[in-house]
Amino acid sequence: MKVCRPNLGLPRKVVSYYLLFCIIAICWLAVGVLVTTHTVLSSQTIGSCLSKLDKLSAAIELEYLRSGTEHLQPLLMRAKSEARLNFCGIVSNDGVYCSHTREELVGQTPLEHGGHYHQSEGVKGIRYRDSNGAQVCEYRWPLMVNHEPIGTLHIGVVEPEMWQTLAEVAPLAPLAILVPLALVGAGGYVISRMTSPLSEISKQLQQVAALAPGSAEEITDIKVCDAVSLGWNRLVALMKRLQKSPDNYTLEEKILEATEARRANQDRVILENITDGVAMTDVEGRITFANRAVAALLGEAATEGATITDLLAEIDENSKEWTAPSNEGHASVCELHRKGHLSERIIRISRQKVNGNQRSGQIWCLRDVTQQKLSEKMRDQFIDTATHELRTPLSNIKAYAETLITEDEINVEQQKEFCNIINSEVTRLARFVDDLLSISSMEMGSLSIDRQKVDTARMFSEVFDKVEPLMQQKRIAFVKELPEKLTEIKLDKDKIVAVLVNLLGNAAKYTPAGGRVTLRVKLDQNTLEFAVADTGVGIAAEELPKVFDKFFRSADSRVQEEVGTGLGLSLAQEVVEMHGGEISVESVLNQGSTFLVSIPLQGVA
Amino acid sequence: MSFRALIVDDNIALARVTQFALDRAGFETQVAKNGQEALELAEQTQFDIVVTDQQMPVMSGTELCRALRTLPNYAECPLLLLTAKGLELELPKLQEELGINGVFCKPFSPAAIVNEIKELLGVCV
CATH class of the missing domain: 3.30.450.20 (PAS domain)
Structure with a gap:
C-alpha cells in the first residue's frame, strides 16, 4: 500500500x-x-x-x-x-x-x-x-x-x-526565472500528490450526482493512502452492503452466511460450556468476552466491560505484580488464592496475546486447581506418613537387633523382651505393607473380594470392638439400631468390616466431643443396608461430589487438623461397588453427615 | 561423676534401646515421652547431652531445641536430633540456627549415637 x-x-x-x-x-x-x-x-x-x-x-x-x-x-x-x-x-x-x-x-x-x-x-x-x-x-x-x-x-x-x-541583467534572467518556476512547480506537484484522494473522491461524487437516486454501482474504491481514502472506501463498502438486500443474495451466499452463523454459534456454545474459564480482553484490559465459568471463578462482576486486572486484584492482591505491564510477556501462568467464607480456592490463570501481537488484546484461561492442589498435598502427606510408618518399626528392629548382636552380658529376660519387640515391630511393618498393597491393588483395579458365609452378629461385634474405644475417648454417644434377627449372609467380611470401621471411625473423628454417632442397620433376604449418621462438622455442598475421590480431603480446617490419607472413603466405595452395592452421602455443613450403604445379597453364588 | 543424658522420643521402644546403650556406656539417663516432659526434666536436672526425636506430638524436636536454647543452662548443651525424614541435608542450617550438633536418620545404630556423644563430650572411648 x-x-x-x-x-x-x-x-x-x-x-x-x-x-x-x-x-x-x-x-x-x-x-x-x-x-x-x-x-x-x-x-x-x-x-x-x-x-x-x-x-x-x-x-x-x-x-x-x-x-x-x-x-x-x-x-x-x-x-x-x-x-x-x-x-x-x-x-x-x-x-x-x-x-x-x-x-x-x-x-x-x-x-x-x-x-x-x-x-x-x-x-x-x-x-x-x-x-x-x-x-x-x-x-x-x-x-x-x-x-x-x-x-x-x-x-x-x-x-x-x-x-x-x-x-x-539578461545573463541572470534564466536563473532568476527558472528557480522560482521550479519551486512553484515542485510545490504544485507535492500539493497535487497530497490532494489526490480528494480529487478522486470529488470526481466520484460528481459521478454520483449525475446518477439516478439510490444507485451506487458507479462508486468504486480508491487507492488507500491516508485516513481520508480509507474512510471513503469504508463508506463505499457500507453503501454497497446496504444496497444489496437479502433478496439479491445468491443461494451460495445464503448458505455461506447460514454456515458461518451456525459455526459462530457453535463456537460460542462450546466456549460457554467448557468448565475452564475463557475470557478475552481488549488492549486496555477490558473484558470483551467471558464464558460462564469465568463468572463462577472470578465472581458475578466478571462481565463484559469490566477490567480484568481489577477483578484479579480484588481476589488476590498478589496478582498485581503478575499483571503489571512490566511483567507482560514474561510469566504467562499465575495462581491466585480466592478466599471464601470457609474454604480457599486456587485458580490457575494463563494469558496469551491474541496472535502474539503486542498491540492486540489478550486471551485468559482460568482453571480451578483447588482439588488438584489438594490431591497433590494429600499425596505428599501420604508419602510422608508412609515414610514415617516404615521407618519407625525399621529403626526399632535395627536398634534392638544391633544391641542384641553387639552388647555382651544381656540377661535372658532382656534378650526375650528385645526379641518380642522386634517381633511386634515386624508385625506392624507387615500390616502396613498389606495396607499399602490394598491401596495399590485398588489403584490398579485388581482388588478382589472373597464372599464367604458370615455371621452378621459376630461381624458387627468385631466392628464395635474396634470403634468403641475411640467413641469413649471422645465421649461420643454411639447409638446402634440393629435388627432383632441377624442372619448369616455372604460377604467379604474383612473388607466390609474395614468399610464399617472406616465410616464409624470418620464419624467419630469429625464429630466434636459430646456429639452422637448413630448406626442403623436393615437386613432382609435381598439387601444389607446400613447408615452411619453423625452430628459432626458436615461437608460443604460443593465438596460433596468429591468425597469419594482418591486422596480427597476437605479444605475445612477442622478436617485438616485430623490425620488422614484421603483413601478410606475411596477404598470403601470400591469395596461396596465390588459387592454390587451403592454408597452415598447426605450432609449439611456444621450439622452432620450421613453415609448410606446398600449391598445386594440376592443372586450371589 | 558420670555424664547425664536426656532421651526424648514418643516411640518408647526406641527410647528404651537408646537408653540401654547409654546406660551400658556409663551414662546416667532419663527418658521423656514428649517435648513438654523434656523441658520439665531439663529444668529440674542439668543434663550434659539431649537426644531428641524430630516427629513427636505436642512439640517437634526442633521446637524443643529452640525452647531448650532459651533456658540459661542449655545455651551450650550439645543436642542430637533423630529423624525419619531426610533432615540430614538441613544440618548446616540447623547447626547455625539452633546449634544442633548432629542429625541421625532412622534407622540408626545405637552404638553410633553413643560414639558421637562420647566424642562431643570429650570422653575417652
Whole structure:
C-alpha cells in the first residue's frame, strides 16, 4: 500500500488556480525588479559624473591659470573617459567652444536644446534627446578664476535606456526565472500528490450526482493512502452492503452466511460450556468476552466491560505484580488464592496475546486447581506418613537387633523382651505393607473380594470392638439400631468390616466431643443396608461430589487438623461397588453427615 | 561423676534401646515421652547431652531445641536430633540456627549415637 502524507484538503482545480496566481505574481515581481534596477542604474550614472564635476572644474581653472586655454583638450579627454561622459566642452566668455572633446566643435556656438530644464546651486541642467536618439543630460558649470568668470563647462551624460538595463541583467534572467518556476512547480506537484484522494473522491461524487437516486454501482474504491481514502472506501463498502438486500443474495451466499452463523454459534456454545474459564480482553484490559465459568471463578462482576486486572486484584492482591505491564510477556501462568467464607480456592490463570501481537488484546484461561492442589498435598502427606510408618518399626528392629548382636552380658529376660519387640515391630511393618498393597491393588483395579458365609452378629461385634474405644475417648454417644434377627449372609467380611470401621471411625473423628454417632442397620433376604449418621462438622455442598475421590480431603480446617490419607472413603466405595452395592452421602455443613450403604445379597453364588 | 543424658522420643521402644546403650556406656539417663516432659526434666536436672526425636506430638524436636536454647543452662548443651525424614541435608542450617550438633536418620545404630556423644563430650572411648 502506498502511503502519502496527510493532505491539505484542496481539490486539483484549486491547486491549478493557485499555481497560475503564483506564476503571474512572479512575472510582476520580475518587471518590478527590472524597473527598479533601471532607475537605480540611471541615478548612479548621473550621480557619479556630477560628483566629478567639482574636481574637473578645479583642474580646468588650475590649468587655465598655468597655460591659458592651450592645453585644456587632453584634460577634457581624460575626464570624458574616466567619468564615461558623452561629451565635455568649455565655452569661453565670447560664447563659442574654446575646447571640446569633439574637436570639430571648437570655435562653434553650443546648440541650445529644447528640453527639460532645471537649475540648482549654480548648475544648469538640460535633458534632451540628441540627434542619435539617446537621452542626454547636459550640465553647465560656470568656471571662475580669481572671481572672474572665464567661461562655462558643458558636460553631457547619456542616460542608460531600458533595453540596455535589460541587456545587462539578461545573463541572470534564466536563473532568476527558472528557480522560482521550479519551486512553484515542485510545490504544485507535492500539493497535487497530497490532494489526490480528494480529487478522486470529488470526481466520484460528481459521478454520483449525475446518477439516478439510490444507485451506487458507479462508486468504486480508491487507492488507500491516508485516513481520508480509507474512510471513503469504508463508506463505499457500507453503501454497497446496504444496497444489496437479502433478496439479491445468491443461494451460495445464503448458505455461506447460514454456515458461518451456525459455526459462530457453535463456537460460542462450546466456549460457554467448557468448565475452564475463557475470557478475552481488549488492549486496555477490558473484558470483551467471558464464558460462564469465568463468572463462577472470578465472581458475578466478571462481565463484559469490566477490567480484568481489577477483578484479579480484588481476589488476590498478589496478582498485581503478575499483571503489571512490566511483567507482560514474561510469566504467562499465575495462581491466585480466592478466599471464601470457609474454604480457599486456587485458580490457575494463563494469558496469551491474541496472535502474539503486542498491540492486540489478550486471551485468559482460568482453571480451578483447588482439588488438584489438594490431591497433590494429600499425596505428599501420604508419602510422608508412609515414610514415617516404615521407618519407625525399621529403626526399632535395627536398634534392638544391633544391641542384641553387639552388647555382651544381656540377661535372658532382656534378650526375650528385645526379641518380642522386634517381633511386634515386624508385625506392624507387615500390616502396613498389606495396607499399602490394598491401596495399590485398588489403584490398579485388581482388588478382589472373597464372599464367604458370615455371621452378621459376630461381624458387627468385631466392628464395635474396634470403634468403641475411640467413641469413649471422645465421649461420643454411639447409638446402634440393629435388627432383632441377624442372619448369616455372604460377604467379604474383612473388607466390609474395614468399610464399617472406616465410616464409624470418620464419624467419630469429625464429630466434636459430646456429639452422637448413630448406626442403623436393615437386613432382609435381598439387601444389607446400613447408615452411619453423625452430628459432626458436615461437608460443604460443593465438596460433596468429591468425597469419594482418591486422596480427597476437605479444605475445612477442622478436617485438616485430623490425620488422614484421603483413601478410606475411596477404598470403601470400591469395596461396596465390588459387592454390587451403592454408597452415598447426605450432609449439611456444621450439622452432620450421613453415609448410606446398600449391598445386594440376592443372586450371589 | 558420670555424664547425664536426656532421651526424648514418643516411640518408647526406641527410647528404651537408646537408653540401654547409654546406660551400658556409663551414662546416667532419663527418658521423656514428649517435648513438654523434656523441658520439665531439663529444668529440674542439668543434663550434659539431649537426644531428641524430630516427629513427636505436642512439640517437634526442633521446637524443643529452640525452647531448650532459651533456658540459661542449655545455651551450650550439645543436642542430637533423630529423624525419619531426610533432615540430614538441613544440618548446616540447623547447626547455625539452633546449634544442633548432629542429625541421625532412622534407622540408626545405637552404638553410633553413643560414639558421637562420647566424642562431643570429650570422653575417652
